[in-house]
Amino acid sequence: MVKEKGQKLIAQNRKARYDFHIDDTVEAGLVLVGTEVKSLRAGRATLVDGFAEIEGGEAYLHGVHIPEYTQGTWTNHEPRRVRKLLLNRHEIDKLEGKVHEKGFTLIPLSLYFKDGRAKVEIALARGKKTYDKRHALAEKQADREKAQALGRRLKGVE
Numbered sequence: 001m002v003k004e005k006g007q008k009l010i011a012q013n014r015k016a017r018y019d020f021h022i023d024d025t026v027e028a029g030l031v032l033v034g035t036e037v038k039s040l041r042a043g044r045a046t047l048v049d050g051f052a053e054i055e056g057g058e059a060y061l062h063g064v065h066i067p068e069y070t071q072g073t074w075t076n077h078e079p080r081r082v083r084k085l086l087l088n089r090h091e092i093d094k095l096e097g098k099v100h101e102k103g104f105t106l107i108p109l110s111l112y113f114k115d116g117r118a119k120v121e122i123a124l125a126r127g128k129k130t131y132d133k134r135h136a137l138a139e140k141q142a143d144r145e146k147a148q149a150l151g152r153r154l155k156g157v158e
Contacts (some may be wrong), residue, residue, distance in 0.1 A: 004116035010040050011111045013047040018133065020107060020125035026095065028059065029086030030111075030118045035069040035077050040118060042069075045111050052085060052106035052122050054096045059085035061120065064108060085120065098124050 016022075032040070039045075050064040061083045068076045087095075098104050109121040128136070 004113065006115070008113040009110060010043055010113065010118075011045040011047050013050070013107065013109050015048060016107050016109055016123065016125065018128075018136070020105075020123070020127055021132075022109075022123045022125050023104070024098075024124040025109065026087065026091055026122045026124075027114075028091075028120050028122050030061070030120055031084040031086065032118055033077050035075060036066050037118065038071075039066050039069045039077075040111070040113070047108045047111060050108045052108065054092060054099060054106075057089075057092065059087050059092055059095070059106075059122075061085055061108065064111070064120075085122070095122075095124060103127065 044067050046065040050061060052059055052061050054060075063080060064083065065079050066077070067079055095106060099106060103126045105125055105127070107123050107125050109123045111118070111120050113119070
């Protein structure tokens with residue numbers, strides 16, 4: 001069997017970058033059952049409601065939806081089950097210390113296959129206030145307008 005190389009993106013939580021200030025990111029492995037892997041290889045997963053939690057010195061991923069495999073039988077998995085994250089002790093201790101600080105949470109940013117193994121990118125994040133979100137949108141719009149104006153000027157339109 002040929003070993004996979006490279007990275008294949010399965011799902012991305014684009015709303016997370018809008019709702020949270022991202023401080024740090026960590027790559028973690030996932031403990032999955034067979035039908036979950038087959039469903040992920042089909043490119044089906046949702047990270048929107050997901051979050052990670054550290055309980056008893058181990059990290060777990062909650063709320064991530066991996067739909068049942070269509071050709072699966074009675075061996076199919078629960079779509080929203082709690083999945084264990086594979087992290088080093090040092091990484092878990094560092095994240096646990098930060099999460100106990102006020103306002104920090106662990107959220108999944110992306111789910112992907114790296115060299116044939118399922119990985120999830122976990123972010124240490126702090127929630128944005130409503131005015132922060134408005135400011136980020138205004139900044140994004142201003143950058144877009146600057147780029148358009150520069151493009152028009154380079155083309156000699158204006």
